[in-house]
Amino acid sequence: MTSFEDADTEETMTCLQITVYHPGQLQSGIFQSIRFYNREKLPSSEVVKFGRNSNICHYTFQDKQVSRVQFSLQLFKKFDSSVLSFEIKNMSKKTSLLVDNKELCYLNKIDLPYKCMVRFGEYQFLIEKEDGESLEFFETQFILSPRSLLQENNWPLQKPIPEYGIYSSCSTQNTSPTEMDENEL
Numbered sequence: 001m002t003s004f005e006d007a008d009t010e011e012t013m014t015c016l017q018i019t020v021y022h023p024g025q026l027q028s029g030i031f032q033s034i035r036f037y038n039r040e041k042l043p044s045s046e047v048v049k050f051g052r053n054s055n056i057c058h059y060t061f062q063d064k065q066v067s068r069v070q071f072s073l074q075l076f077k078k079f080d081s082s083v084l085s086f087e088i089k090n091m092s093k094k095t096s097l098l099v100d101n102k103e104l105c106y107l108n109k110i111d112l113p114y115k116c117m118v119r120f121g122e123y124q125f126l127i128e129k130e131d132g133e134s135l136e137f138f139e140t141q142f143i144l145s146p147r148s149l150l151q152e153n154n155w156p157l158q159k160p161i162p163e164y165g166i167y168s169s170c171s172t173q174n175t176s177p178t179e180m181d182e183n184e185l
Contacts (some may be wrong), residue, residue: 013139014084014132015039016073021124021145022063031144033060039139044084048073048140049091059142065121067092073112075138083131084138086112095120117149124149 022030033054042048042058051057053068061070069091075084089109090097097104098119104110118125126149132138 011134012132013041013134013137014075015130015139015141016086017128017130017141017143019126019128019143019145019149021147021149023122023148025144028063030061030063031142032062034142036142036144039141041137041139044075044134044136044138046075051091059140061123066123067094070095070120071097071118077135084135086129088112088118092120119150 020031020034025031046058048059049057049069049072050059050061051069051071052061052063052066054060056069071091072089073086074089075086077083078085087109088097088099088104090104090106093106097108098117099110100113100116102110112127112129115126115128118127124145126145
């Protein structure tokens with residue numbers, strides 16, 4: 001037998017393609033720590049965190065307006081399903097996360113649709129999932145968009161603001177994250 005015959009069967013991997021946009025991305029280097037256009041293989045047991053703390057987050061943004069951990073993605077398999085799914089959780093105490101038009105407050109989570117727009121502050125992420133067979137690993141691939149994803153994909157620019165109300169149903173504070181020490185809780 002040859003080594004080809006003995007080799008493990010190759011499985012396709014679930015891939016999250018994440019297209020990102022921020023209006024200041026070219027001047028400020030916000031996305032400088034993200035490797036664009038390369039697929040990165042991650043174990044399916046890993047909770048993938050996004051934020052500005054490089055000691056905690058797998059993907060970091062060079063921006064003081066971003067929380068240390070802004071949001072996380074976790075892989076799971078629904079009962080009676082052979083495909084992997086993701087849930088997205090807002091980890092920021094100060095800023096809501098919009099997934100399509102659903103607002104997630106701190107520690108709220110939902111299943112990530114196959115294609116959705118994730119937003120906070122001026123950040124825009126178009127996340128698209130390709131199904132794969134592997135249960136052990138998944139991949140991420142980042143793409144940098146030169147223009148607003150909201151306009152490019154005809155997403156509504158924002159939720160309507162009530163005439164005498166406040167934009168966020170989660171918080172009455174400013175929607176920009178502010179620095180807070182864990183000991184201040």
